[in-house]
Amino acid sequence: MAEFTMELNDEQREVRDWLHGFAADVIRPAAAEWDEREETPWPVIQEAAKVGIYSLDFYAQQYFDATGLGIPMAMEELFWGDAGIALSIVGTGLAAVGVLANGTEEQIGTWIPQMYGDPTDVKVAAFCSSEPDAGSDVASLRTRAVYDEAKDEWVINGTKTWATNGGIANVHVVVASVDPELGSKGHASFIVPPGTPGLSQGQKFKKHGIRASHTAEVVLDHVRVPGSCLLGGKEKLDERLARAREKAKAAGGERVKNAAMATFEASRPAVGAMAVGTARAAYEVALDYARTREQFGRAIIDNQGVAFQLADMRTQIDAARLLVWRASWMAVNGKPFTAAEGSMSKLFASETAKKVTAQAIQILGGNGYTREYPVERMHRDSAIYTIFEGTSEIQRLVIARTLAGMPIR
Ligand SMILES: Cc1cc2nc3c(=O)[nH]c(=O)nc-3n(C[C@H](O)[C@H](O)[C@H](O)COP(=O)(O)OP(=O)(O)OC[C@H]3O[C@@H](n4cnc5c(N)ncnc54)[C@H](O)[C@@H]3O)c2cc1C
Secondary structure (H helix, E strand, C coil): CCCCCCCCCHHHHHHHHHHHHHHHHHHHHHHHHHHHHCCCCHHHHHHHHHHCCCCHHHHHHHHCCCCCCHHHHHHHHHHHHCHHHHHHHHHHHHHHHHHHHHCCHHHHHHHHHHHHEECCEECCEEEECCECCECCCHHHCCCEEEEECCCCEEEEEEEEEEEECCCCCCEEEEEEECCHHHHHHHEEEEEECCCCCCEEEEEECCCCCCCCCCEEEEEEEEEEEEHHHECCCHHHHHHHHHHHHHHHHHCCCCCCCCCCCHHHCCCHHHHHHHHHHHHHHHHHHHHHHHHHCEECCEEHHHCHHHHHHHHHHHHHHHHHHHHHHHHHHHHHCCCCCCCCHHHHHHHHHHHHHHHHHHHHHHHHHHHHCCCCCCHHHHHHHHHHHHCCCCCHHHHHHHHHHHHHCCCCC
16 A cells, blocks of 8 residues: 655656646647537547557556556646546546446457557547436436347447537447346446447537537437447346345335445546646636736736735645545545545535636636636636536535435445
């Protein structure tokens, strides 16, 4: 187990500086254009693939960094560049983690390379869990997967929504119910391979922020996938379902509920780190502006009303980063989240990003309100952090129930 440290080692500092250089030289200059275009920035993803940032190897290295600081450091730098473009670069990782966490070695080896493609032909992947009637309440998802034993195939029907890269992905990872009576315990994840008939993109959403990231509905109409596409395999699923049925029987047949999504506890610090990146970016723009903009014959930072805002912004960003790093270290080192520290980090960092980016607009005055300056975009982008991977209300629910010793799922 690695001791908790707030000091990046030499290797981590080198990686951070390299990522920062890419964020400053490639991502940030492209941010306004792709935000206006509201399209996936394929050329930027390709650049990231060429230098090795868009690859499983890179994420695996950060993911398995025992200090826990690899992923938050990487997320902060990329999202400092631009949230929409960074999400287009790291979105595939969400689907890849789904396969890494639940897949067999063969599934990992077969599907993850197809999620990323290669630098001459980059691909993206999508993780499809949310549905129109199953957002925070993931247990109530309606997409069904039924096993056709004669053909050793699964038949999937349903509609997914809010899928990052949905419909444009080479590989889709789809969460479906194989036993609705068991609620979330009856869920399983499936690979939908490239070009599978029956999978189509529904509505593409026009969004408030992170507009360079593609978000869409995914329609599954009698999608047939081979038995080998069930992540983890049938034997493991059957064992898990049998255990869940025993438990449900002991609980009087009550349907298992999961309104709080505690399972995401370990991945939430990464979203917190994205929020820290956006907040830091807006703070830096505001600090620079406050030092150079003059009114009443002096720099506006010489007014306590402005300087105190900057002091609060910086304090909250640093506090958010500390919570994120702590939770990330806990996740990597298998520390139990006895006070829902993963949710705490995401809650605080995401709320901080919304607040700090709004303050940055205020400090830039009229300029802050225009698209000539990046803080307007950063503020729009920041609103996503309190919504995806569990809303702020759901984080509070998880923290409160954990503190109260109440069951979360
Ligand atoms: C841009 C974007 C990208 C996304 N990417 C993905 C993706 O790649 N894959 C994927 O599967 N999903 C994705 N999502 C979905 C996201 O995770 C959901 O939007 C989120 O979980 C909230 O669900 P909902 O939108 O249905 O809101 P709802 O669950 O309907 O919530 C609406 C409001 O009610 C509140 N609320 C709900 N239940 C409670 C409660 N018990 N107590 C208190 N308040 C409550 C919520 O906090 C919220 O304020 C994405 C969403 C967006 C916007």
